[in-house]
Amino acid sequence: MRTAYTVFRNLYNVRKMTMKLVLASGSQRRRELLTMCGYDYEIIVSNADETIDESDPESFVRALSFRKAKEVFDRLFAAGRREFAVIGSDTVVAFQKEGEAKPAIIGKPKDAEDAVRILSMLSGKTHRVFTGVSVIADIPDENAAAQCSIREKAEIQTECSITEVTFETLSPDEITDYVNSGDPLDKAGSYGIQGPFGMFVREIRGNYFTVIGMPIPVLYKMLKKIGILPHGFYERIE
Numbered sequence: 001m002r003t004a005y006t007v008f009r010n011l012y013n014v015r016k017m018t019m020k021l022v023l024a025s026g027s028q029r030r031r032e033l034l035t036m037c038g039y040d041y042e043i044i045v046s047n048a049d050e051t052i053d054e055s056d057p058e059s060f061v062r063a064l065s066f067r068k069a070k071e072v073f074d075r076l077f078a079a080g081r082r083e084f085a086v087i088g089s090d091t092v093v094a095f096q097k098e099g100e101a102k103p104a105i106i107g108k109p110k111d112a113e114d115a116v117r118i119l120s121m122l123s124g125k126t127h128r129v130f131t132g133v134s135v136i137a138d139i140p141d142e143n144a145a146a147q148c149s150i151r152e153k154a155e156i157q158t159e160c161s162i163t164e165v166t167f168e169t170l171s172p173d174e175i176t177d178y179v180n181s182g183d184p185l186d187k188a189g190s191y192g193i194q195g196p197f198g199m200f201v202r203e204i205r206g207n208y209f210t211v212i213g214m215p216i217p218v219l220y221k222m223l224k225k226i227g228i229l230p231h232g233f234y235e236r237i238e
Helices: 004-011 029-035 059-076 112-122 140-145 172-180 196-200 208-212 218-224
Strands: 013-015 018-023 084-095 105-108 126-138 152-167 200-203 236-237
Touching: 004 018, 018 029, 029 208, 029 218, 059 084, 059 152, 084 112, 112 172, 126 208, 126 218, 152 208, 152 218, 172 196, 196 200
Parallel strands: 018 084
Antiparallel strands: 013 236, 084 105, 084 126, 126 152, 152 200
């Protein structure tokens, strides 16, 4: 007796990709997002130098996400790994003060005092969150026509996702209490939208996951292009 699964297999030539996925980040939030979406991956934290002389937020996150991915890619390739892809990502907040010609990049706070300063500046205002994502893949030989750039068998993709975020007006006590929780000290812009600070976010315009640190719809398209799909998904070739 033919099952629905047998019929499905007869309609499509279904091939599950075996390329290994590596996340070049120790970020718990990025790990949680990849796991939530069903990707199989391993974590190898990048040792890349994060000092970049770049004041444009989009250029900054593109360059740093690529640098993070490339450091891990080069390390694994030199160790003999093949047919794998590395994800690098970086997030910054950019805020343009009244009277200034261009927005300034805001990264993670230096300490609690700096977090108070940043949140006080953003209170009641709108800022933009930039998340850059880079994927560098050592692709199988059968895709050689698509290979390019840093070595004979590497394909590079770099994207940037931008989201606008508007805060409610926070009182000094609200800012102090939130900073004292410790939650903002490891986050760009000194806040985490997915945590308790979410009650102070009036509006977002753009992709929610960009603010968390990994624009999942963008990453899905990038990985799909090289044949990496979440667990349970298959590449269908007619």
